Structure formats: structure tokens, C-alpha cells
Amino acid sequence: MRRTPRDEARQARTSxxxxxxxxxxxxxxxxxxxxxxKVQEISQLAALSMGTIYAIFPSKHDLHRAILELRGEExxxxxxxxxxxxxxxxxxxxxxxxxxxxxxLAHPAFLRMHLRAGTSWAMSPLPGTDEQIEKWxxxxxxxxxxxxxxxxxxxxxxxxxxxxxxxxTVMDQVxxxxxxxxxxxxxxxxxxxxxxxxxxxxxxxxxxERAHRN
Amino acid sequence: MRRTPRDEARQARTSxxxxxxxxxxxxxxxxxxxxxxKVQEISQLAALSMGTIYAIFPSKHDLHRAILELRGEExxxxxxxxxxxxxxxxxxxxxxxxxxxxxxLAHPAFLRMHLRAGTSWAMSPLPGTDEQIEKWxxxxxxxxxxxxxxxxxxxxxxxxxxxxxxxxTVMDQVxxxxxxxxxxxxxxxxxxxxxxxxxxxxxxxxxxERAHRN
Amino acid sequence: MRRTPRDEARQARTSxxxxxxxxxxxxxxxxxxxxxxKVQEISQLAALSMGTIYAIFPSKHDLHRAILELRGEExxxxxxxxxxxxxxxxxxxxxxxxxxxxxxLAHPAFLRMHLRAGTSWAMSPLPGTDEQIEKWxxxxxxxxxxxxxxxxxxxxxxxxxxxxxxxxTVMDQVxxxxxxxxxxxxxxxxxxxxxxxxxxxxxxxxxxERAHRN
Amino acid sequence: MRRTPRDEARQARTSxxxxxxxxxxxxxxxxxxxxxxKVQEISQLAALSMGTIYAIFPSKHDLHRAILELRGEExxxxxxxxxxxxxxxxxxxxxxxxxxxxxxLAHPAFLRMHLRAGTSWAMSPLPGTDEQIEKWxxxxxxxxxxxxxxxxxxxxxxxxxxxxxxxxTVMDQVxxxxxxxxxxxxxxxxxxxxxxxxxxxxxxxxxxERAHRN
DNA sequence: GATGAATGAGCCTTCATTCAT
DNA sequence: GATGAATGAAGGCTCATTCAT
Numbered sequence: 001m002r003r004t005p006r007d008e009a010r011q012a013r014t015s016x017x018x019x020x021x022x023x024x025x026x027x028x029x030x031x032x033x034x035x036x037x038k039v040q041e042i043s044q045l046a047a048l049s050m051g052t053i054y055a056i057f058p059s060k061h062d063l064h065r066a067i068l069e070l071r072g073e074e075x076x077x078x079x080x081x082x083x084x085x086x087x088x089x090x091x092x093x094x095x096x097x098x099x100x101x102x103x104x105l106a107h108p109a110f111l112r113m114h115l116r117a118g119t120s121w122a123m124s125p126l127p128g129t130d131e132q133i134e135k136w137x138x139x140x141x142x143x144x145x146x147x148x149x150x151x152x153x154x155x156x157x158x159x160x161x162x163x164x165x166x167x168x169t170v171m172d173q174v175x176x177x178x179x180x181x182x183x184x185x186x187x188x189x190x191x192x193x194x195x196x197x198x199x200x201x202x203x204x205x206x207x208x209e210r211a212h213r214n
Numbered sequence: 215m216r217r218t219p220r221d222e223a224r225q226a227r228t229s230x231x232x233x234x235x236x237x238x239x240x241x242x243x244x245x246x247x248x249x250x251x252k253v254q255e256i257s258q259l260a261a262l263s264m265g266t267i268y269a270i271f272p273s274k275h276d277l278h279r280a281i282l283e284l285r286g287e288e289x290x291x292x293x294x295x296x297x298x299x300x301x302x303x304x305x306x307x308x309x310x311x312x313x314x315x316x317x318x319l320a321h322p323a324f325l326r327m328h329l330r331a332g333t334s335w336a337m338s339p340l341p342g343t344d345e346q347i348e349k350w351x352x353x354x355x356x357x358x359x360x361x362x363x364x365x366x367x368x369x370x371x372x373x374x375x376x377x378x379x380x381x382x383t384v385m386d387q388v389x390x391x392x393x394x395x396x397x398x399x400x401x402x403x404x405x406x407x408x409x410x411x412x413x414x415x416x417x418x419x420x421x422x423e424r425a426h427r428n
Numbered sequence: 429m430r431r432t433p434r435d436e437a438r439q440a441r442t443s444x445x446x447x448x449x450x451x452x453x454x455x456x457x458x459x460x461x462x463x464x465x466k467v468q469e470i471s472q473l474a475a476l477s478m479g480t481i482y483a484i485f486p487s488k489h490d491l492h493r494a495i496l497e498l499r500g501e502e503x504x505x506x507x508x509x510x511x512x513x514x515x516x517x518x519x520x521x522x523x524x525x526x527x528x529x530x531x532x533l534a535h536p537a538f539l540r541m542h543l544r545a546g547t548s549w550a551m552s553p554l555p556g557t558d559e560q561i562e563k564w565x566x567x568x569x570x571x572x573x574x575x576x577x578x579x580x581x582x583x584x585x586x587x588x589x590x591x592x593x594x595x596x597t598v599m600d601q602v603x604x605x606x607x608x609x610x611x612x613x614x615x616x617x618x619x620x621x622x623x624x625x626x627x628x629x630x631x632x633x634x635x636x637e638r639a640h641r642n
Numbered sequence: 643m644r645r646t647p648r649d650e651a652r653q654a655r656t657s658x659x660x661x662x663x664x665x666x667x668x669x670x671x672x673x674x675x676x677x678x679x680k681v682q683e684i685s686q687l688a689a690l691s692m693g694t695i696y697a698i699f700p701s702k703h704d705l706h707r708a709i710l711e712l713r714g715e716e717x718x719x720x721x722x723x724x725x726x727x728x729x730x731x732x733x734x735x736x737x738x739x740x741x742x743x744x745x746x747l748a749h750p751a752f753l754r755m756h757l758r759a760g761t762s763w764a765m766s767p768l769p770g771t772d773e774q775i776e777k778w779x780x781x782x783x784x785x786x787x788x789x790x791x792x793x794x795x796x797x798x799x800x801x802x803x804x805x806x807x808x809x810x811t812v813m814d815q816v817x818x819x820x821x822x823x824x825x826x827x828x829x830x831x832x833x834x835x836x837x838x839x840x841x842x843x844x845x846x847x848x849x850x851e852r853a854h855r856n
Numbered sequence: 857g858a859t860g861a862a863t864g865a866g867c868c869t870t871c872a873t874t875c876a877t
Numbered sequence: 878g879a880t881g882a883a884t885g886a887a888g889g890c891t892c893a894t895t896c897a898t
Contacts, residue, residue: 013882035249039868049884054869118332157415159408163392167412170384178377194373198381201371202416224857253893254860263859264894274893441861463677467889477863482890546760585843587836591820595840598812606805622801626809629799630844652878681872682881691880692873702872 014056020046021053022070023109025063030112034064065133071110072135075103079142089150090204094196096143097172101191104176108184115177140165147203156203164203171198228270234260235267236284237323239277244326248278279347285324286349289317293356303364304418308410310357311386315405318390322398329391354379361417370417378417385412442484448474449481450498451537453491458540462492493561499538500563503531507570517578518632522624524571525600529619532604536612543605568593575631584631592631599626656698662688663695664712665751667705672754676706707775713752714777717745721784731792732846736838738785739814743833746818750826757819782807789845798845806845813840 024046028037039060043050057063078099082092104111143165150156156164175195179186238260242251253274257264271277292313296306318325357379364370370378389409393400452474456465467488471478485491506527510520532539571593578584584592603623607614666688670679681702685692699705720741724734746753785807792798798806817837821828 010882038866043885050869050886051871051884052882055882058869060868116332118330157411159412160392163388166388166392167385170388171381174377174380174384178374178380194377197371198373198416202412206420227857252891257860264861265859265896266857268894269858272894438861466887471864478890479863479892480861483861486890488889544760546758585839587840588820591816594816594820595813598816599809602805602808602812606802606808622805625799626801626844630840634848655878680870685881692882693875693880694878696873697879700873 017048017052018056018066020048021056021063022067026067026109026113029064029067030109030116033116034060039063067110067113068133069135071107071114072133072139075100076135076139076142078103079139083142083145089146089153089155090200092146093150093168093199093203096146096168097195097199098192100172101176101188101195105188105191108180111176112180115173115180140169143168150203155205157205167202168199171195171202231262231266232270232280234262235270235277236281240281240323240327243278243281244323244330247330248274253277281324281327282347283349285321285328286347286353289314290349290353290356292317293353297356297359303360303367303369304414306360307364307382307413307417310360310382311409311413312406314386315390315402315409319402319405322394325390326394329387329394354383357382364417369419371419381416382413385409385416445476445480446484446494448476449484449491450495454495454537454541457492457495458537458544461544462488467491495538495541496561497563499535499542500561500567503528504563504567504570506531507567511570511573517574517581517583518628520574521578521596521627521631524574524596525623525627526620528600529604529616529623533616533619536608539604540608543601543608568597571596578631583633585633595630596627599623599630659690659694660698660708662690663698663705664709668709668751668755671706671709672751672758675758676702681705709752709755710775711777713749713756714775714781717742718777718781718784720745721781725784725787731788731795731797732842734788735792735810735841735845738788738810739837739841740834742814743818743830743837747830747833750822753818754822757815757822782811785810792845797847799847809844810841813837813844 021042025042028042028045039050039053043053057066079096082095082099085095087095144161147156147161147164151158151161172195175191179191235256239256242256242259253264253267257267271280293310296309296313301309358375361370361375361378365372365375386409389405393405449470453470456470456473467478467481471481485494507524510523510527515523572589575584575589575592579586579589600623603619607619663684667684670684670687681692681695685695699708721738724737724741729737786803789798789803789806793800793803814837817833821833
């Protein structure tokens with residue numbers, strides 16, 4: 001145990017660098033896309049040498065993946081928290097909207113990177129695409145669960161839950177894309193309201209139909 | 215005028231080559247994505263030399279753009295035809311759905327390419343993204359017009375028409391993405407119905423509200 | 429068969445390039461050793477672009493291996509020819525000497541490269557060394573066979589044939605190394621005589637002992 | 643003079659470090675070869691920091707050279723001791739064999755490193771090769787002297803003494819290479835006998851010829 | 857005009873060396 | 878003095894683009 005303090009210091013430093021690098025990379029990937037992004041540029045933006053970056057991330061792809069995993073993990077935690085509250089489906093959906101909007105407003109660089117990458121993987125991923133990251137699949141499952149429950153309760157329209165979840169995801173993205181391209185002026189309540197209304201209309205059955213439970 | 219026949223022949227030949235190349239490129243871009251696609255592979259698939267490709271398309275980017283322009287033009291024509299019919303907004307929207315589904319079912323390679331590229335440009339394009347193609351902007355405008363009219367008529371919800379148009383676009387894409395990744399089995403009527411219902415719910419005001427015109 | 433002429437032309441060109449490149453690489457590897465050799469330098473010496481080199485040899489290692497294989501193949505042919513003559517062991521050994529000396533006098537760049545690489549692989553290769561090329565192993569076997577026969581006949585000393593073959597190989601190399609470092613002045617007969625005497629003394633049993641066949 | 647004790651301590655420490663580092667480096671160079679060896683790995687094996695290594699050896703090449711110098715010095719001492727005994731040439735040669743075999747059996751890591759490097763520098767060094775180390779040249783001279791005397795006495799064959807010395811060196815190496823690659827099983831007497839016989843045959847004139855002194 | 861072989865700029869990655877702590 | 882994290886120059890390899898035939 002004697003080495004612990006030194007190791008702790010190293011851990012701490014590495015952790016700080018990880019953040020620096022991930023943030024810089026997020027920005028560069030957001031600005032250029034994966035292929036056009038140069039590791040050199042990331043290193044300059046992070047003010048760290050190539051060697052330091054490669055000491056932490058074995059390759060450009062790993063760096064990219066790490067961002068998706070980090071952000072995916074964070075979003076997954078949020079989705080799990082919502083799920084844990086065991087809200088009725090409509091409230092759960094609303095909570096997801098709030099949580100996602102909050103998250104992306106707080107992480108605009110990742111938002112841009114995410115939007116640039118396309119929703120490609122939010123859609124059922126095409127064969128031949130990689131970056132099939134577990135976390136995002138799990139987020140998708142949690143969303144699909146909300147829809148599954150809502151369908152069973154008769155509050156959501158009868159459709160494939162996965163399909164509804166994907167629709168929900170891209171709606172989110174369009175909303176936020178609009179927000180970015182109109183200068184990030186709108187405020188959170190406005191965004192939540194706007195998306196909330198759309199989602200409500202798109203996925204909830206009118207009260208009149210609901211009585212029939214079918 | 216003596217050269218006209220010769221020129222015509224050239225034009226014809228070039229035109230045939232263009233098609234060959236565009237189709238091959240579409241397939242390769244669909245399979246690999248823009249960056250991973252090699253011009254060499256396109257040339258092999260098209261059975262045309264690199265020189266011929268570069269004689270017609272000055273660069274890989276131009277080739278990519280040309281596909282978007284060609285397909286954009288075709289879709290724009292369809293959208294214009296729908297617009298020219300001066301249908302009431304709901305019928306117009308329905309017609310757009312049919313027309314888009316038909317088009318993409320008929321051009322699966324472009325569909326895959328389109329989906330892989332992400333909806334990035336379907337969303338309000340992020341600054342720094344190129345491929346700012348006029349045709350797609352025009353399609354977007356025609357869609358937005360339908361929404362504008364529907365909003366004015368009180369049949370569509372009151373929201374920014376551009377926002378609604380973009381939502382409409384990505385809904386299309388999710389539907390088709392699902393179709394591709396589930397093996398392209400569903401038939402046109404099923405797809406049209408499925409998307410029609412979603413769009414109807416998402417954008418049309420219930421009859422009860424409509425009376426008020428507000 | 430219509431494409432044959434074009435293919436032939438390509439084959440011919442590729443073949444010429446292969447030679448150019450192999451010769452240039454041989455020189456550079458001879459001057460610098462494998463690791464210090466830069467592909468760039470080889471490309472300049474060959475007056476061919478990097479791309480052309482990599483079109484023919486997939487990697488720097490492949491290029492290196494190709495040289496060893498080419499020269500190994502040539503030497504193997506010579507050794508096989510000697511073997512095919514079914515000479516008595518002493519004469520066979522003498523023939524091998526002549527053949528090797530001739531070959532290396534004719535290929536001084538390969539000789540230098542070969543000597544620089546060290547006899548490392550002429551000795552029983554150390555574990556962890558690669559470049560374990562079949563041809564060289566086969567040459568070694570043919571040499572060992574000569575020794576095996578000579579031992580059976582009682583003309584060579586009783587020792588492990590593989591050990592004797594390796595001794596023979598390095599003796600060759602020392603002779604030629606001396607020749608290189610003393611300015612490549614000595615002529616073939618001088619070299620053959622010099623090595624012949626050494627080899628005779630080292631491996632042949634004196635006639636007096638031979639009578640006993642043991 | 644006040645600093646002497648402190649300086650002595652430093653000297654002692656540095657000296658210990660030198661040993662550690664040289665041994666570690668020897669092992670790593672033996673396992674990987676010069677270029678593939680990483681200074682990092684040497685530092686880990688030696689359990690000393692990069693800084694400490696570079697404080698003692700200004701560069702990787704210096705470290706490599708230092709090993710050759712250290713081992714060269716030790717072998718040189720042995721060769722000098724043999725020379726000092728003023729033995730008749732044949733006995734001197736025999737003594738050298740014993741001394742070399744003993745030394746390499748005692749330093750197998752250096753043996754492997756030495757063999758891997760190839761006999762390149764044991765042969766008359768090619769122009770363009772560095773590592774032109776004085777000690778090894780001196781060892782070579784001492785060996786050559788033995789041959790020179792033996793030739794003068796008519797016990798050794800008439801050849802260039804330097805050439806004979808180099809032959810002697812590589813014979814040593816082949817013997818030991820065989821020993822390494824066959825699992826280091828044979829014992830010293832076996833090795834000495836084996837090499838002794840070969841050397842005797844290769845370099846000594848038969849008694850019958852010797853009478854003539856020419 | 858068409859070809860496709862040839863080009864070479866550019867980028868990811870490694871590792872000998874340095875220097876702040 | 879010792880450390881080992883940080884540096885960044887260097888080099889293998891790819892592939893969009895060109896141009897001699």
C-alpha cells in the first residue's frame with residue numbers, strides 16, 4: 001500500500017488529462033467529423049502532446065469511442081434514474097424529454113458531434129456500421145420499455161415500441177438541431193414544452209379512444 | 215454547326231457514363247460511407263477508368279454532391295408535382311408520404327447512403343457542414359409550405375413550419391431505416407399507412423379543436 | 429484471351445519495377461540495415477514513388493523478405509544443380525564453394541546486406557528471430573546432405589551434418605567479408621582456392637585415417 | 643578533499659546502477675535486438691527510471707556500446723592473460739577456446755545478444771557499420787598474434803593471420819549458437835572438445851608437412 | 857477520348873529523449 | 878539526485894488526383 005499516494009496522483013492527473021482530451025476531441029469531432037478530424041488538432045486544442053493523448057487513448061478510434069461511451073453512460077444513468085422512478089408512461093416520457101434536453105443543453109459540443117454523426121445509429125443501425133455501443137443500445141431499450149408499458153396501458157398508440165423509441169430519439173434531435181442552428185437562444189422550458197407537445201400528439205392516444213383499451 | 219452530331223454523340227456518351235458512375239458511387243457510398251469509399255472501388259464497380267470518372271466529376275466530393283443533386287432533383291420534381299396539384303394540406307402531406315416512400319423503395323442504394331450519412335443535413339444544417347445543396351433546401355421549402363398552409367387552415371398544429379418539415383423528414387427516415395434493417399420485407403401500403411398514421415397524429419389538430427380556428 | 433496483351437504489358441512493367449525496387453532496396457538495406465533503411469530512400473534510389481513501391485510490395489517487411497526469397501531461390505537453384513550432379517562429397521563441397529563465390533561476386537549489394545544482417549540466421553536461428561525463410565532452410569539441408577554423405581563415406585569428419593553445414597556457411601561469409609572490406613580486389617580463383625583449402629582441412633579426414641573407415 | 647566521501651558514495655551508487663542497467667539492457671537486446679528493444683523496457687527490467695538510465699548512458703546507442711565495451715574489456719583481459727602465458731601457438735589457441743567457451747557459458751544473455759547482432763562486426767567490419775569498438779579490435783589483434791606466431795613456427799597454415807583470427811571467431815560463434823538453439827544442454831568439456839578438434843584441423847598443418855618449415 | 861499506372865502529400869502512431877517536480 | 882510523465886520528430890502507409898500513352 002505504500003505506493004498508493006503516488007498512484008493516486010497519477011490517477012488524478014490521468015483523469016484530468018482524459019477530460020481535457022475528451023473535451024478537445026469532442027469539439028474537433030463536432031467541427032470536422034471523425035475522418036476529417038486530425039489527432040494533431042485535438043492535441044493542439046488540448047495543449048497536450050500526441051504522446052500524452054496516445055498514452056491514454058490507444059488510437060483515434062478509441063478516443064472517439066470513449067466519447068460515445070462517456071456520454072452514453074451519462075445519458076444511460078439519467079434514463080435509468082427516470083426508469084427507477086416508476087412513473088406512469090406519459091410522465092416517464094415527459095421526464096425523459098426533460099432529462100435529455102437538460103443534458104444536451106449542458107453539453108453542446110457533444111450535441112453538435114452527435115448531430116453531425118447523424119442519427120444514423122439512432123436509427124436501426126445499417127449493416128456495415130460499427131460504433132455499435134452497448135450503452136446506446138441500453139438507452140434505446142429503456143425508452144422502448146416506456147413505450148411498451150404505455151402501449152399495454154392503452155395510453156400510447158399500438159406500434160412497435162422500438163420504432164416509437166427511435167422516432168422519439170430523432171424528434172429530440174431535430175428539436176436540438178433547430179436550437180443549435182438558430183443560435184442556441186431558446187431556453188429550456190420553451191424546448192421542453194415544444195417537444196413535449198409533439199411527442200404527446202405523436203404517441204398518445206386521445207382520451208376518447210383510450211377507454212376501449214384497444 | 216458541323217460539330218453538332220459529334221457533340222451530340224459526346225453528350226450522349228458522357229451522359230451514359232454519368233449514370234454508370236453515379237449508380238456505382240451510390241452503392242459504394244451506401245456500403246462504406248463517404249470517407250471509407252475509395253474512388254478506385256467506384257471505378258471498378260462502374261467498369262470505367264479513374265480518368266473517365268475524373269473527367270466528369272472533378273473530385274470525390276463533387277461526385278458525392280452530384281448524387282445528392284440528382285436524387286434531390288428527382289425528389290424535388292416529385293414534391294413540385296404534388297405542390298402543383300394544390301391539394302388541401304392533409305392530402306398534400308399524404309401525397310408527399312406516398313411519393314417519398316415510392317421513391318426510396320425504388321432507390322434502395324440511395325436510401326442506404328442517405329441514411330448512413332445521417333439526417334445531419336435534414337436537420338437545420340450545423341455550421342461547418344457543407345453539402346448545402348439547394349435542391350434539398352427547396353424540397354424543405356415546399357414541405358414547409360404545406361405545413362404553412364395547413365397551419366393557416368387550422369388543420370395543423372401551430373408550430374414553426376420549418377420545424378414541422380424537418381420533423382416530417384426524419385420521421386420518413388426512421389420509417390425507412392426500420393424497413394431496411396428489418397430486411398426490406400414490408401410492402402409499400404404497410405409503410406405508407408404506418409407513416410401516415412404517425413404524421414397525422416403528430417401534426418394534425420383534432421377535429422374538435424379545429425373548429426375554433428385557433 | 430483478348431486482354432492478354434495488355435496484361436502482358438502490365439506484367440512486364442511490374443516485373444521491371446520489381447527488379448528496380450529490389451535492387452534499390454538491396455542497396456539501402458546493405459547500407460543502413462533493415463530498421464534504419466527508410467522506404468523513402470529506397471523510393472528515391474529507385475526513382476519510383478512510394479505508391480508504386482507499395483503497389484508491388486505491401487510493406488517494408490515484405491520488401492525485405494522478397495529480397496531474401498529472391499536471392500535464396502537463386503542460391504537454392506545453384507545448390508540443387510550441384511546436388512543433381514551427384515558428385516562425390518568432396519567434389520560436391522568444392523562445387524558449392526565455387527557456386528557461392530561466383531554468386532556473391534556477382535551480387536555484391538546482396539552480399540553486403542547479407543553480411544550486415546549477420547550470419548544470425550545462418551546459425552541455428554535464435555528463438556524470437558523471424559525471417560525464417562524456407563529457401564534458406566532448404567539450402568542448409570542440401571549442404572547438410574553433402575556432409576552426411578561425406579561422413580558416411582568416411583571422407584568427412586564425424587560430426588553433426590547440420591553443424592558442419594553451418595560452419596561451412598560462416599566460413600564462406602568470412603571469406604567474402606574479408607574480400608569486401610579489403611576493397612573487392614581479389615579475383616575469383618584466389619577466393620575459391622583460399623576457401624577450398626580451409627574447408628578441405630576443416631572437414632576432410634586425412635587419407636591415413638580414412639582407410640579405417642571410422 | 644572534503645567532498646571525497648560524498649563522491650565515493652556517488653561513484654559507488656552510479657556503479658551499481660550501471661551494472662543493473664547493463665544487465666537489463668543485455669537481456670532486452672538479447673530478446674529483441676537493438677532496434678526493437680525499447681529503453682522503457684530496459685528501465686522496467688532494471689527497476690530504474692528513464693532519467694537514471696539517461697544520466698549514466700547518454701543514449702540508447704551509448705548503452706549498447708557500453709555493453710560491447712564491458713564484455714569486450716572482460717574478454718580482452720582473458721585474452722591478455724592467455725597471451726601473457728606465452729604458450730606455444732597451439733596451446734595458446736586451445737587456451738583461448740577454453741576461455742571463450744567459459745566466458746560465454748557464464749554470460750548467456752550476452753551470448754544471445756552477440757549472436758543476434760550477427761557476426762557482422764566479427765567479420766572485417768563493412769564500411770558504414772559503426773560499433774567499431776577498440777576492445778574488439780584488440781582482441782582480434784591478440785588472436786591474430788597467436789596465428790602469426792603459429793604460422794612463423796610452421797604449426798599453422800600459411801594464411802593471413804587476420805583472416806584466420808576471424809575464422810576462429812565465427813567458429814566459436816557457430817558452436818555456441820548451436821549450443822543455445824539446442825537448449826544449452828551440452829557441458830563445457832563437450833563444447834571445448836568439439837571446437838578444439840575443428841580448430842585443430844582447420845588451422846594446424848599436419849606434422850608431416852611441418853618438418854619443412856614452409 | 858479513355859485508360860489506369862504513377863504520384864506524393866498527408867496522417868496516425870511510436871518511442872528516444874528531456875525536464876519539472 | 879531520482880523520477881517517469883511529457884514531448885514531438887520521424888516514418889510507414891494510403892488514396893485522391895493526375896497525365897503519359
